[in-house]
Amino acid sequence: MERIVLPEIENLHDINVYLANNGFEAARKAFKLSTDDIIDQVKKSGLRGRGGAAFSTGLKWSFMPKTTDKPKYLCINGDESEPGSFKDRQIFEYNPFQLIEGIIIACYAIGAKTAYIYIRGEYHRWVKLMQKAVETAYEKGFAGEKMKETFGIDFFCDIHVHKGAGAYICGEESSQMNSIEGLRGYPRVKPPFPAQRGLWGCPTTINNVETITNVPPIILKGWEWFSKIGAQRHPGTILFGISGHVNRPGVYEVNSGTLLTELIYDYAGGVPGQKKIKCVIPGGSSMPPLRGDQLEGVRMDAESLKEAGSAIGTGGIMVMDEDTNLLDVLLRISKFYHHESCGQCTPCREGTGWLEKTLKRIKNGQGTSQDLDLLIDVANNIEGNTICALGDAAAWPVKFMITRFRDEFEKYVNNEVSLPVANKVHSMRNSEVPLAAVKK
C-alpha cells in the first residue's frame, strides 16, 4: 500500500530531503495551470475533507467567488481536539513541507493571499515545528514574496501559524475564524458560509491539515491516479488513529475502504489478552459507536461507515474490550461535550448538562430505566436544534450508545454492574479457526 500523506522517507521534515523527493514539483506544475483547471482536477480526484464531514474539496474551492474586491483567505484546521484524533500532529512533525506545498497550491487555486494554520495550543511542540518549517519555506522562497522569483509567476501568498489556547469548539470552522480574529471562539450562524463571509467578512476556505497535504501528490501524479486508490466514492489513503484496547495503538495510513477488523487486528495487533471487543467508536468520540457484533465486514470510508450505522469523522478509532464499563465511557464523553459547549444555544448548553447529570445519577446507582429514555429524549432534542454541529456531536454518542447497548445500560440502572459478556461482543477472533479461513 502506497503512503501518500506520510511516505516512508526518512527525515522528510528536512527541506533538503523533501526537495530531493520531488518537493515543490507539484507547485511548479500547478502554477502553469489555470486556477479553474486545478480546482477541476482536485474535484475529479474525488478528494474529500479529512476534518470530519468528508465534503468534496474541489467543490468547496469552487464556491470561492472569482470576482471580489475583498482579500480572500485560506484557513488550515489543525485544531485536532476530538477525543480519539491524533493524526494531524504526525503531519506537522514528519511532513510539514508537503502541507506547505498544498497550502500554496490551494491559495493559488482560490486566489487567497494569506493562509493561517490554526494549531491547538496544547501542541506547543508541533506549533514550534510548524513555525520553523514555515520560516524555512520563506527563506528558501516557497512562501511569501520570494515565490514570484522561485516559480517565475506573478503570485505569492503569506502563511502564518495561529496558536489556539484550549477550546475544542475552535475546531468548528466559523468558531475558528472568530478565534483567529481575536474573539471568543463562538460559532457563527450559517449561512452565510465562509466562502461568502469568512475571516474578517471576506471569502474564506477552510480545510483540514490532512486534506491539504493530499493536494500536491494529486497535482503531481494526476487526479486519475488518486481516484483509483481505495474506495471509489471516497478515494485516497486515510490516516487512522487507533487507540484504546489494542496492542499497537498509533496512526496508520491505509487505503480508504480498508476493513475495520484489518486495522484493529493486523495493523494495531489485536486486543491485549486476546480479549473480545465490546465496542468500537470508528471516527472520534462524537461518532456513533458500533457493537462488537457489528464490526465484521465494515470498511473504513464515509459511505460504508454510514451504511454500517456510524460515520468516518476524523478517523479516530477507539477500541473497547469486553471488560469495558460503557457507562463510564459515555459519562466521560458527555462530561467532555458539556465542558466544551460554548453556551450560545440553549439546547446544547442545557442539554449537555442534563446528559452529564443524568448519567452521573445512574453512575451513583440512582438511575432508573426511564432515565435511559430521558437521555435519548434529551439527545434528540439537542440534535439538529443548534447553531453548530457540537450539539449533534454530544447527542450521537448518548443516543446510539444507549440504543445499541440497551441491555448493558439496563443492568447499570438495576445496579448489577458486573455483567457477563453477552453474545453481542466481537467473538470470531477467539475461535480456533482464523477468520480468513472461515470466509473462504
Place this chain on the structure above:
Amino acid sequence: MSFKFTEENLKRIEQSRKKYPTALAAVMDTVYIAQEQNGYISTEVMAEIADVLGIDKVNVLSVVTFYTMYHTKLMGKYHVQVCTNVSCMLRGGYEIWEQVKNKFGLDNMQTSADGKFSVEEVECMGACGFAPMIAVNEDFYENLTKEKVEEILDSLK
C-alpha cells in the same frame, strides 16, 4: 503592581501584529507572551495588553476568560496536566490522575504552598494513541506507567 512588557517581548508582539490585518487578532499571541513573562494574567496585565495593542480592555478579558490555557491565577512552576478522556481512561488515565493528585496532595487546579506544583485534569490532548499521557508545562510524556510517572514527577526540581 504595574506590569510592563520587556523590550524583547514588545518586539515579539510587533511580529505577531504583522500577521493580521487587525490589532485585535494579535491578542491571543499577546496573552501568551504576557503569561510567559508574568506567570498569569492579572487585571494589570490585561490593561497593558489592551494598551500595547490599542484595543479595548473588554476584548482582552473576553479572550482570557474563554480559553482554558490562559490562567488568571498563578499556577505552579511545574503545571502537571493529566488527560482522563476516553482513550487515556481506557489505559489507566484515572489511576494516573489519582497518583498525581496524591503525590502532591493537591486537587484539580490547586497550587502547592511553595508554588512549585499545580495539577490539572485535562481533556484529550491529541495523544490518544500514546496513552496514558501527562504533560508538564509544555512537554508531553506518553506511553506511561505508574512507575514512569513517579520517575517524571520525582525529576521535577
